[in-house]
Amino acid sequence: MAILVTEKTKVLVQGITGGFGARHTQLSLAYGTQVVAGVTPGKGGQAFTHEGYSVPVFDTVGEAVAATGATASAVFVPPAFAADAILEGADAGLDLVVCITEGIPVVDMIRVKRGLGGSKTRLIGPNCPGVVTPGTGDKSQGGCRIGIAPGYIHKKGHIGVVSRSGTLTYEAVWQLTCRGVGQSTCVGIGGDPVNGTSHLDVIQMFMADPETHGIIMIGEIGGSAEEEAAEWVKVNGTKPVAGFIAGATAPPGRRMGHAGAIISGGKGTAEAKIAAFEAAGIKVAATPSDMADTLLSMM
Amino acid sequence: MNIHEYQAKQLLQRHGVAVPEGEVCETAEAAREAAARLFGSGQTLVVVKSQIHAGGRGKGTFKSGFQGGVKLCRSVEDVHEKAGKMLGQVLVTKQTGPEGRLVRKVLVAGAPDIRKELYLAVLLDRAVGRPVVMASTEGGVDIEEVAAKTPEKIVKVVVDPALGFQPWQGRKIAAALGLRGELMSQAGKLLKGVYDTWVQSDASMVEINPLCIVDGPEGKPRLVAVDAKIGLDDNALYRHAEIQAMRDLGEEAPLEIEASRHSLNYIKLDGNIACLVNGAGLAMATMDIIQHFGGSPANFLDVGGGATREQVSAAFGIILSDPHVRGILVNIFGGIMDCNVIAQGIVEAARETKLALPLVVRLEGNNVEMGRRTLAESGLTIISGDSMSDAARKVVKAVAA
Numbered sequence: 051m052a053i054l055v056t057e058k059t060k061v062l063v064q065g066i067t068g069g070f071g072a073r074h075t076q077l078s079l080a081y082g083t084q085v086v087a088g089v090t091p092g093k094g095g096q097a098f099t100h101e102g103y104s105v106p107v108f109d110t111v112g113e114a115v116a117a118t119g120a121t122a123s124a125v126f127v128p129p130a131f132a133a134d135a136i137l138e139g140a141d142a143g144l145d146l147v148v149c150i151t152e153g154i155p156v157v158d159m160i161r162v163k164r165g166l167g168g169s170k171t172r173l174i175g176p177n178c179p180g181v182v183t184p185g186t187g188d189k190s191q192g193g194c195r196i197g198i199a200p201g202y203i204h205k206k207g208h209i210g211v212v213s214r215s216g217t218l219t220y221e222a223v224w225q226l227t228c229r230g231v232g233q234s235t236c237v238g239i240g241g242d243p244v245n246g247t248s249h250l251d252v253i254q255m256f257m258a259d260p261e262t263h264g265i266i267m268i269g270e271i272g273g274s275a276e277e278e279a280a281e282w283v284k285v286n287g288t289k290p291v292a293g294f295i296a297g298a299t300a301p302p303g304r305r306m307g308h309a310g311a312i313i314s315g316g317k318g319t320a321e322a323k324i325a326a327f328e329a330a331g332i333k334v335a336a337t338p339s340d341m342a343d344t345l346l347s348m349m
Numbered sequence: 350m351n352i353h354e355y356q357a358k359q360l361l362q363r364h365g366v367a368v369p370e371g372e373v374c375e376t377a378e379a380a381r382e383a384a385a386r387l388f389g390s391g392q393t394l395v396v397v398k399s400q401i402h403a404g405g406r407g408k409g410t411f412k413s414g415f416q417g418g419v420k421l422c423r424s425v426e427d428v429h430e431k432a433g434k435m436l437g438q439v440l441v442t443k444q445t446g447p448e449g450r451l452v453r454k455v456l457v458a459g460a461p462d463i464r465k466e467l468y469l470a471v472l473l474d475r476a477v478g479r480p481v482v483m484a485s486t487e488g489g490v491d492i493e494e495v496a497a498k499t500p501e502k503i504v505k506v507v508v509d510p511a512l513g514f515q516p517w518q519g520r521k522i523a524a525a526l527g528l529r530g531e532l533m534s535q536a537g538k539l540l541k542g543v544y545d546t547w548v549q550s551d552a553s554m555v556e557i558n559p560l561c562i563v564d565g566p567e568g569k570p571r572l573v574a575v576d577a578k579i580g581l582d583d584n585a586l587y588r589h590a591e592i593q594a595m596r597d598l599g600e601e602a603p604l605e606i607e608a609s610r611h612s613l614n615y616i617k618l619d620g621n622i623a624c625l626v627n628g629a630g631l632a633m634a635t636m637d638i639i640q641h642f643g644g645s646p647a648n649f650l651d652v653g654g655g656a657t658r659e660q661v662s663a664a665f666g667i668i669l670s671d672p673h674v675r676g677i678l679v680n681i682f683g684g685i686m687d688c689n690v691i692a693q694g695i696v697e698a699a700r701e702t703k704l705a706l707p708l709v710v711r712l713e714g715n716n717v718e719m720g721r722r723t724l725a726e727s728g729l730t731i732i733s734g735d736s737m738s739d740a741a742r743k744v745v746k747a748v749a750a
Contacts, residue, residue: 129584155585156473157551160510163478200684215630217682241629244478270630273475296633299640307614307629307651315493337641338634339738
């Protein structure tokens with residue numbers, strides 16, 4: 051089953067005609083993902099074509115959903131317009147909106163989160179690599195790739211990966227794949243301080259998913275989302291979970307690239323997160339090179 | 350982005366928050382004139398405050414030996430003298446590090462008669478994804494200490510962003526602070542003003558410490574923001590031209606300014622092993638793994654997901670400007686970006702800079718074989734790492750040798 055998306059999920063791309071959106075739509079099509087529509091206001095009626103694929107472009111998400119039955123969206127809209135694009139996706143009744151955009155103002159995301167309250171739409175991100183459920187084909191082709199992760203590093207299998215960081219997710223996935231171990235679904239929840247889906251949300255989905263047998267949870271300094279997830283795992287965990295926390299050497303008060311990666315007021319340190327993981331029975335990899343081996347040692 | 354105290358007070362004033370009357374001055378002579386105006390308008394006490402982006406100014410020490418970056422003065426001449434001892438001097442506080450900060454401006458302001466000091470801040474509560482207003486009767490001290498020792502003295506009110514700050518929330522906080530009678534309605538207006546400053550300026554934090562009850566006209570109590578600190582959300586600066594204009598490049602590390610020009614995320618640290626990485630999480634993890642194997646990272650450097658040859662070249666320039674650097678670790682997981690392009694960028698940069706330091710490169714991902722060949726055939730002494738841990742071990746060893 052995997053979580054969030056399967057190879058059958060119909061995906062639309064908001065911002066399909068922009069350079070970044072177009073490039074990754076091509077890669078998703080090549081991966082075998084069901085990209086059924088694109089949305090760019092003012093370009094409705096055009097078609098996005100790539101190596102034999104032709105994806106219709108609509109002016110609004112509502113029109114795209116009505117015409118194609120898409121249930122999930124990838125948002126590649128520039129930061130100033132991304133909050134609005136997410137809310138449009140929710141209004142159109144999408145199950146899932148994955149926002150890749152980096153640099154959305156926090157105040158906008160606070161409003162988006164409030165606006166999504168009570169709606170059925172789940173937001174992943176923003177500032178995230180997206181979601182991949184690997185397929186059964188060569189280099190995991192035929193799966194569902196929403197976002198910017200490299201598809202070929204994946205392999206279909208039974209490990210769930212959740213992370214705030216893109217490249218650290220790839221690192222963990224590649225370590226698994228190189229050891230012949232596949233993944234059920236890999237979820238990048240994004241590096242911003244206000245996001246749609248937390249570590250805890252994803253961990254709960256993995257625990258409930260019969261296809262997922264073990265989990266790698268990657269966190270970083272800032273906030274308390276990792277502690278919250280660990281607290282839940284301590285009480286409710288039924289599957290092995292390995293973890294890694296980035297930023298043990300980060301100085302306090304400085305934002306480490308990600309808007310959310312900051313130790314402020316003595317809160318959000320790597321030490322506290324690692325302690326919370328260990329207290330919950332989550333085995334912490336000593337270095338980022340050991341993420342896969344740490345999990346496999348528990349299975 | 351951070352701004353100075355005087356700028357924070359300007360933003361607060363626009364939202365109806367009272368601040369002590371004052372002027373920002375760049376010379377001792379200007380400070381003398383400002384002081385003359387303040388004393389002339391009836392002030393009996395004037396404060397001279399060094400303007401730097403760091404806390405602990407009052408207890409700081411100038412490298413000249415002069416004590417204190419904040420001074421109370423009773424005469425125009427006193428203000429002139431104290432301003433002269435601060436301007437152009439380097440102030441070291443617990444937040445500046447031993448190198449300190451050059452004081453280029455002082456705020457000369459009236460120092461009201463303070464009856465009580467309170468604490469007030471608006472910031473993001475990440476756990477709920479909403480703004481929270483935090484207040485305490487314990488003003489003028491380190492709020493982290495209050496939170497640790499007497500958390501019951503801090504009141505927190507989370508604001509629904511769709512509703513904005515509500516009058517009842519103002520009364521709730523005022524009551525908790527003991528602001529009753531006519532101070533209660535004053536507090537309500539002030540709290541709304543501070544909240545609106547946070548939202549409308551796209552601030553990451555607004556902190557007023559202390560917020561003071563002072564003697565106003567006719568002996569009536571009045572609420573005044575005696576100190577103020579505002580941090581701003583960099584992602585929202587595009588919609589605030591007037592706040593962008595408040596940026597003080599003199600307060601930022603030159604290498605970090607240079608890095609931001611190339612869309613590189615660089616933060617200088619104290620170690621001697623430089624790193625160049627794609628992705629913020631991986632960049633942090635690379636610093637961590639250097640330390641894990643006994644080394645010490647010289648910087649955080651994220652070249653982003655789609656690094657170009659030009660960026661790699663600029664990144665090398667920045668790394669090598671740090672005189673403490675004894676070795677370089679490049680860690681790239683090129684999921685989609687072409688590893689060979691990165692490899693060419695590395696070779697080019699190493700040649701241009703006539704690199705003499707040990708360079709360890711770990712490349713993984715798209716077109717990695719070509720990338721590794723480019724490095725191997727470059728004729729340069731580049732040590733190749735198979736994994737992050739292998740690369741980290743090698744660079745630590747090379748630097749120790």
